[in-house]
Amino acid sequence: MSFFLSLLLTTQAVALPGDEAVPPVDWARQLGIEEEQRDPATGEFPVAPYRQSNANAGATPVGGNRLADQFGGQAGIRDVTDRLVAISLEDPRISATFKGHDMVRLRRTLFEQVCYLLNAGCDYSGRDMQSAHRDMGLQMDDLNALVENLQQAMREKRIPFSSQNRLLAKLAPMKNDVVQP
Amino acid sequence: MAEHQRNLLFTGRTYLGGMQCIRSILSGLFSLVAATLGLLPTPALAQSLIYDPAVFTLEPTAMQIEAPHRSAPTREFAADSVALEEGGMTMVDAPARPNEPLAAYAALPPPPPSIDRNMAQADAPAVDQGRSYGGLRWGGKLRLTNGVATLDGASGGGLAGWAVIAGRETVEGIGGSAHLTFAELPDYNWQSHGAAIGLFNRLELSYARQNLDLIDVGAALGLGRSYVLNQDVFGAKLRLFGDAVYGEPWVPQLSAGVQYKNNLDEAVTRFVGAKSSDGTDFYLAATKILLAQSTLVNATLRYTKANQLGLLGFGGDRSDDRSVQFEGSVGYMLSRNLVLGAEYRTKPDNLGIAEENDWLDIYAAWSFGDHITFTAAYVDLGTIAIADEQRGALLSLQAAF
Ligand code: HEM
Numbered sequence: 249m250s251f252f253l254s255l256l257l258t259t260q261a262v263a264l265p266g267d268e269a270v271p272p273v274d275w276a277r278q279l280g281i282e283e284e285q286r287d288p289a290t291g292e293f294p295v296a297p298y299r300q301s302n303a304n305a306g307a308t309p310v311g312g313n314r315l316a317d318q319f320g321g322q323a324g325i326r327d328v329t330d331r332l333v334a335i336s337l338e339d340p341r342i343s344a345t346f347k348g349h350d351m352v353r354l355r356r357t358l359f360e361q362v363c364y365l366l367n368a369g370c371d372y373s374g375r376d377m378q379s380a381h382r383d384m385g386l387q388m389d390d391l392n393a394l395v396e397n398l399q400q401a402m403r404e405k406r407i408p409f410s411s412q413n414r415l416l417a418k419l420a421p422m423k424n425d426v427v428q429p
Numbered sequence: 430m431a432e433h434q435r436n437l438l439f440t441g442r443t444y445l446g447g448m449q450c451i452r453s454i455l456s457g458l459f460s461l462v463a464a465t466l467g468l469l470p471t472p473a474l475a476q477s478l479i480y481d482p483a484v485f486t487l488e489p490t491a492m493q494i495e496a497p498h499r500s501a502p503t504r505e506f507a508a509d510s511v512a513l514e515e516g517g518m519t520m521v522d523a524p525a526r527p528n529e530p531l532a533a534y535a536a537l538p539p540p541p542p543s544i545d546r547n548m549a550q551a552d553a554p555a556v557d558q559g560r561s562y563g564g565l566r567w568g569g570k571l572r573l574t575n576g577v578a579t580l581d582g583a584s585g586g587g588l589a590g591w592a593v594i595a596g597r598e599t600v601e602g603i604g605g606s607a608h609l610t611f612a613e614l615p616d617y618n619w620q621s622h623g624a625a626i627g628l629f630n631r632l633e634l635s636y637a638r639q640n641l642d643l644i645d646v647g648a649a650l651g652l653g654r655s656y657v658l659n660q661d662v663f664g665a666k667l668r669l670f671g672d673a674v675y676g677e678p679w680v681p682q683l684s685a686g687v688q689y690k691n692n693l694d695e696a697v698t699r700f701v702g703a704k705s706s707d708g709t710d711f712y713l714a715a716t717k718i719l720l721a722q723s724t725l726v727n728a729t730l731r732y733t734k735a736n737q738l739g740l741l742g743f744g745g746d747r748s749d750d751r752s753v754q755f756e757g758s759v760g761y762m763l764s765r766n767l768v769l770g771a772e773y774r775t776k777p778d779n780l781g782i783a784e785e786n787d788w789l790d791i792y793a794a795w796s797f798g799d800h801i802t803f804t805a806a807y808v809d810l811g812t813i814a815i816a817d818e819q820r821g822a823l824l825s826l827q828a829a830f
Contacts, residue, residue, distance in 0.1 A: 388630075409763065409765070413720045417678065423675035423676060
């Protein structure tokens, strides 16, 4: 009985009616062999479509402008997030994780996210934290390393420690979306 | 034969007094040096003892600076399938790309694990710090989040136990620590040392040796001047759930622990009226770092009948039952290397002839680099045996890997 059933299933799978409609798989592109082109305007590689929303930032913004001011507004925040990316790319603990990813896009989305969370007048246009970090196999010490780098970037901008922690407080609950269970 | 040896029936132990104290200090120092030097698994770790790793960076290689192409099909698949699940997606600053039918994905072989961390590390620049060792990863905890050794040897804040697990490891590794603690009080000198292992930031196994030099109280009790009380404490602590740093602020790290304490001066514990010279404490600890407030809070419930941690035995004429005691701590983080705080610890009061008070302290904990933590505290231990107003200083040094 089960033999016939499996036979039935196999034949069905082979003789799928809509089979001709399926375009041949572009193996080169699927395997990333073909180089994609950076967008001439933004300098970013294209990404798969997703629904844009500030909710993707993973937390709600802080109230008031005090924190944004302490970070030096949008310009200060950009310094911090650019520096975070730069430090992390040089950090032997986690640099390999960033290899092959679009750093132009990461710099932009990371800036937008922090700017949004600190209520400094941005919208977040990136992906949500879970799909952005899925399958990267990130572990707790990767996250701690990134937090240390963020602390260093903020320290270099002489942001008060208590203000640093208010940003970290917004990021800390995202751990479960970023780190493998 | 010295007078104190006639007064008390000693059970095979010889009196060493000051000598014993010096010996235990030396062995404490030894375990500290061993922890800082001998047990460090790699030269890179030893290097980070000297350099602050956050400042210590290596020359970037060209490859690290810019990603020349996308070599990450795994992630692309994932992102694509999300988009397909959700439907109704918008295109974002990207050229139009047709949605492949699901069948195309079903037909694909498992994607190459190019973002798998082992692969990624294999083709990473040759600057691997040797963190991964036999599948385990060393270190990785944020500074000070391993706490400092309490007098009982478990990790915490000095007097109060916390829910944190010893060592610098995260859930992926094994860590450990060794400590040496001194307290100088008007009528006593405290010295303790010990070590702890942290397994996967889940289980902590600890040992501490406590030595209390009775100085003149020893003579007053007929034990001899500078008689030293000794106790071994074996502890285990299991993190039940939660994370002290991450996750929602209202979900603390919760741990349950047990401590078996074996007082080595049975004759003295009997002399002061304790019912037993060994005993077991059970405790439940909740710890959270409230990042938005830069504040650490801890609350611990301990079920115990130890008199002065057990140094005066367990149970007594007033009560021989365990009672629930409270340990609370707060700490304000001034920087990632410095915490100032206060603690309060309630204690049982089982002995009629030796009143016991609650303890409190005000502490500062500094981290020097990733591995060394120095704690200084003002402690008020109230009345201990026949001497009251025991206020003084506590100093503790901890090395962790
Ligand atoms: C709470 C912590 C974290 C936050 C808030 C965060 C934030 C972000 C953001 C906003 C993006 C861009 C999403 C997009 O492209 O639409 C991103 C992508 C990325 N993140 Fe994170 N991240 C965190 C943790 C980490 C950690 C620990 C690592 C690795 C050590 C990491 C590595 C990456 C990489 C490689 C990308 C690029 C993904 C891609 O190109 O598809 N992130 N992250």
